[in-house]
Amino acid sequence: MTKIDVVVREVGMRDGLQSIKFIMPTDKKLEWARRETEAGVTEIEVASFVPPKLLPQMADAAEVVRGALEIPGLTVSALVPNLKGAERAVEQGAHKLNCVMSVSEKHNQANVRRSVQESIDEFGRIVGFVRGLPSNRRPQMCAGLATSFGCTIEGDVPEAHVLTVVEKVAALGVDEMAIADTVGYGNPAQVRRIFSGARKIAGKLPIAAHFHDTRGLGLANVVAALDAGVTAFDASLGGFGGCPYAPGASGNVDMEDLVFMLESMGLKTGVDLARLLEVRKFIESVLPTDTFAGAVAVAGLPKNYRSAASRAAA
């Protein structure tokens, strides 16, 4: 098997679908996951364990996780907002819990009615819960730090504050961290500073990057994060998942463009780009929305496109 240089993780099934009104049928979600896994994506955030009342798009979270676990080779992750969500996800056997809090005090209060410190404490309880499980039922616990590059309510989020939260959360003994530009405020200089700082603090703890392309800087921020040593990135097929309050605004970094960039740079993702573009066509056929983003799907692959693996072999 080819060594992977950079892991790309699909989050559109959660971050994308939760931002549109349309509720994707469970079987289509699972077909999406299966097809994208076959294209070479090895980790998908398939659902969110928030109350279905708040997010009807995620009401089938349990069923989706169970179905996704049947897909060979796929790491099945799920977003959990708190201990209760973590318990529900573990009940279904999710491989990884993506626990999320906002680093911005006001954003966290608005979202989960907790202070940042209270959310860190909740993370601690989730770590305790996970560690208490028998090893064959124990998922990975990834701590997601939302609004780390700015906040629609507070504006600036001081970098020193972000790094303090990184330090506290790393000390809890999580398995992984994801630092997120939830609202598309980040810029490459800031990305380089924050990820360099975080990696220094967190030592060997893997740190992933989650960027939104809201202001067109998604891939530019990926370049900066690569420079800072980041090797795992979230993205969504078709780049959808824009803010519902900004019509036409793009969402997560577009998966096809991300894979195109990384593979062209000689960084192996394990993803077959031609097959990935077919999977995009599949979700375009399912989703009743014209808000797909992404340039490669529109412009086509360059005449000289080669995967990183075939570049290395040449």
Add this chain to the structure above:
Amino acid sequence: MTKIDVVVREVGMRDGLQSIKFIMPTDKKLEWARRETEAGVTEIEVASFVPPKLLPQMADAAEVVRGALEIPGLTVSALVPNLKGAERAVEQGAHKLNCVMSVSEKHNQANVRRSVQESIDEFGRIVGFVRGLPSNRRPQMCAGLATSFGCTIEGDVPEAHVLTVVEKVAALGVDEMAIADTVGYGNPAQVRRIFSGARKIAGKLPIAAHFHDTRGLGLANVVAALDAGVTAFDASLGGFGGCPYAPGASGNVDMEDLVFMLESMGLKTGVDLARLLEVRKFIESVLPTDTFAGAVAVAGLPKNYRSAASRAAA
């Protein structure tokens, strides 16, 4: 006056307009140039001196150059394909000649029916012509190297070949060079290699970057070029100028997004982003096209946006 860290140059009036069928009236072109200059852009490629038969959108090149010369503070540049074009541009008093050739042999043959070496020789004749002019009529001569990152006909353009052309062209005594990813094939790793190599060869000769966002990598490539020491970038307001053969494909790097990124990174462009967004609205009102690109114009500025100058002052 504030020191500028990075120069952004408007090329949409040439690269953008030449790729759409609509012919913008001369007075609207000049209003665009005036408004964008007032927003802080100091250099605009206002026209192309190719035969009007080939590009009717540029038939008013002489009039546009003369009109643009009346705009205080603006460096007026014009594309010239050969010595004859250079003579026409000088006749009108253009401040800068952007002489263009393709580094890809087949692309250059297809475009101007010359070999690469023949185009280099023509550049030499243009340098001779410019040097023979009295100093008060002598424009800057910038050599543009198109298809330096790949070619729709040849596919790969070997990096060693690009650097050989850079070396030969630098030796002619041009005032500036622009290395261009004409078709949106470039990636950040390649950009870093080529610009680092070119800067090593060209010494103190200024080298600008001209990227297309065809496959979404425009700003990512800017980040890589900044790392390689590049401090001048071409862009187009509204990001238009996509290839006419790929409907929906984006064109030059979007000017608003570029300025947003640079200023957010703390790099002074001298451009007032809010005013620039107003100029975009102006061209949207003039151009009968829905092919505008750019994310900031859609999503709006972040709550915490500050120019690099005000960041530095804080």
